[in-house]
Amino acid sequence: MALLSIRNVFKSYFLHGKRIDVLRAVSLDLEKGELVSLVGASGAGKSTFLHVLGTLDAPAAGEVFFEDRSVFSMNDAEIAEFRNRTIGFVFQSHYLLPEFTALENVAMPALIQRRERAGAYAYARELLERVGLGQRVDHRPGELSGGEAQRVALARALVLKPAILLADEPTGNLDPATGEGIHQLLRDVNRELGITAVVVTHNETLARSMPRRLRLAGGQVTEA
Amino acid sequence: MGLLGFILLGVAISGAGAWAEVSTALGLSLVGWGGLLQVIDGATLLPVQAAAGEAPPVLHLGFLLSGVLVWLGGWALIAHGIRRAPESTVGASPAAGATLYPRLARYRDFYWSTLGAYGGGILLAELVLVLLQTVLSSGVPSTELGAARDAGGGLTLPPTGAFAISLVAAAMVAFVSGFIGASRAQRLALPEATIGVFYLGLPVPILLTLMERIPSLQLQLGYRLREVTYVAGLLGRPELAYWLTFTGLVLALVLGINTGFIAAGSGRVDLKLGFELFVARRHVAVFRPSLLLGTLAVLMFGIIPPLLVYFIIRAAEAAVERTRIRSLGLSDPLASSEALHRLKLREQSPTMMMTALSVGGVGVGVMALIIVLSVMSGFEADLQKKILGTNAHAVVSRYAGDLPEYAKVMETIRKVPGIAGQTPFIINQVMIASEGNVDGVIIKGIDPATVGEVTDLPQNILGGGSLDILYTPEKILSRAMPEEDDAPAKGGAEDSGDDIIRRAGKPTKPAVLPGIVIGRELAASLRVVVGDRVNVVSPLGTELGPTGPIPKSRAFRVAAVFYSGMYEYDSKFVYILLKEAQDFFNIQGATGIELKVFDIDDARRIAGQVVKALGGYPYRARDWGEMNKNLFSALRLEKLVMGIILSIIIVVAAGLIVATVIMLVLEKRKEISVLKALGVSDGGIVKIFLAEGLQIGVAGGLLGLFSGLAWCVFIEKVGIKLDPEVYYIPALPVRIEPLQTVLAVVIAVLVTYLASIYPALKASSVEPVEGLKAE
Ligand SMILES: Nc1ncnc2c1ncn2[C@@H]1O[C@H](COP(=O)(O)OP(=O)(O)O)[C@@H](O)[C@H]1O
């Protein structure tokens, strides 16, 4: 039984009355603990694919199963909870909430789950130390550098120990050295916590270093 | 086919000669009302026609049929419009045959159960209101003709109290039905709500309105619904009361629907708010001392003075700060840059400004409502005090004729609980004449021993006088005027006719005349003082004079002057001894008995009890509310209209809140997407933005409450002088009524809640991917 199965997923956009088929009958299985890279030309539909995987976007047709449960058959509250517990996101930009401190941002998924405050903050602090930001807990996102913010975002994605981590060009905005730090963190997380991770990247060497490599082209996902 | 139907219909209508009626109903028919209207019309016409005995049944059968037909036709049209789906033009897409997105596949366009919950809920709420109110207060013996007999069963709450309890219960019913309906359907279900309210909610208020209009319906329903009509009648315009109450219930339903959708629209009931409030407080920081104090200052002192003070403080502060930073920088440039950075952080965003404006708007509305309503209550209380001071709380009399057995009646009344005092009286209209002037007044025969139990007359006597002087008319000090006559002291009977003749006699001790008590204004217009003589002329009873029948006339001496503070009374009422009045008007006993009760709000019930104790007909009792019904209902209506007008300020403020929250939603699109990606449900987003709107509302409401109360206290303590010539009251009266004050705040909060719903729903419909597109 695969952790996450994508079955026959279609997704199209409509621009100026024309249909753009971004995903065409994509089917794929992801096993528990896999570390997967996804490459493809810009505009191939990598982000779209990741959004569908993460239930952020609804497919036009097809289904996504998590542990044999049809994800899109759940109601809104269940999907939200699924997203909250099972999936961690890291995007190209950090997308931290500007009104909250780094600590609060990291603890946010736990707070959404209505976990008790003190415990959530304690664990968030631990995670921030782990990503090397023990000195920045009370900074607002505006007061962090790009690399720091991205590490906070990674800590946020991991705070509830999700089963799946989806990273959409997490180092796209960073200089190579900082990016390499993030990549190392991703690998560690995958190894230590057994989190299934899908990393979209343009970095060919990084992609090749991953155990499983996928390529998105022409609306189809193939093993590369 | 349809054409044929219409032609047939036309023929039928022409045949029945009912074009005019039909055309008026046609507009309503299209939304489906015609049929029911016709049924109601027919039903109300039926008994009338049966009574008239010349019933042409064809007519209203035609009515009914045409109504139902047009009604069905209207709906068929609507249904046709909805069902006409565009046909697919292009060929199959590559995805043809794949499984449809499951949630779309499960979509249902209409929920009959939700319609049932909404419609049934509003109908149930109305029935609860009407029935509960009737049950709660139907035990009150009515003072109407013959009603004392079947008073029994049911509880005996005062009508307004019963109405309040029933209204709360009914609103709860409406709220709960809305909640259940929306949480079952997991959406707002507007079509269901509209249809439910239209078809099941409207008939009751329409029926009640028709009842006020159509006599036959009133005959059938009026008595059974008397408690409902009584409370509605307190406003003077019962229909307005019905529709207002109906609106209130619909509002409760809408609130229930919204709350149900917000709490359970995501698929499960989730009433926890901690996280949402945490986020909302960061988005709009309303509860900050500077903002609250600033707005309060604006509400209390107007805009200009606080603004001036603010600018002066800000300018001084900025100057001091810059000087400090410069001196800091002179020694350590880095420290000064940090200080500059801090200074920047304090700058405010435009949303902040909007928030402050919205808070101020709501505050102004609530403040105005509280002040104006309190002043109006003050006037009302003043009026009520004066009326009840001069008037009795209830009057017992016979339907016709006098009350010779008043002593016995008073014995019986004494045993009724809740009676604080009683006094017999005789009332009549007379002319009063002095040397200088003539006036038409109301004369009252009173019993000085007991009148103080009922009215404030003894306390209102000017110059420390007492009513007891009426018993001893010889002690009335007269202004020893030379031409004063010297009629013998035989009680003044039959001595006034030959007044002029005696005037020629030589002046001696003034005659002993019976005393009369008159009001200050009357004394001024008659130009008399205590001790002066006045003649009272009754146009009713006539005496036989030398030249034929002449009006009965009698001389009195002004024994005392009273001042009640009510122009009406001070200029129109005079008092004499009951015995004198009995003689003068040839009345056995008294006209009636005035009662005072301990709890004036309970006067109606106690009046009923009194009639019951007296055995009903021919006795009757009227309470003060009934006797001054027009006056008080006019006051209440005025207050209601004022409240509605002032609520418009709150509605405008609500518009500001809508704008503010929409601005917030636009500003926070990205954050909404992120929150959703982190696992906040749609319901959670709605809650966050509702909480933001509500924060503004609550802050504004509380500020309005504080400033309103502060202004009221100011008006009360310091006082705003009024021109006594115009108002007959020295200063602007205020009376802070807790219920109406709380209601003003609650209304403001409810309005802001309603106003935030739309932007909050908009916020929740932001797709997660929308905000996550890399810029
Ligand atoms: N909201 C949208 N409306 C219309 N077209 C879109 C939208 N989002 C993405 N697209 C199109 O879909 C394609 C795939 O986009 P995306 O998944 O972001 O590509 P990638 O991440 O691989 O660069 C692109 O051609 C893009 O223009």
Ligand SMILES: [Mg+2]
């Ligand atoms: Mg992309």
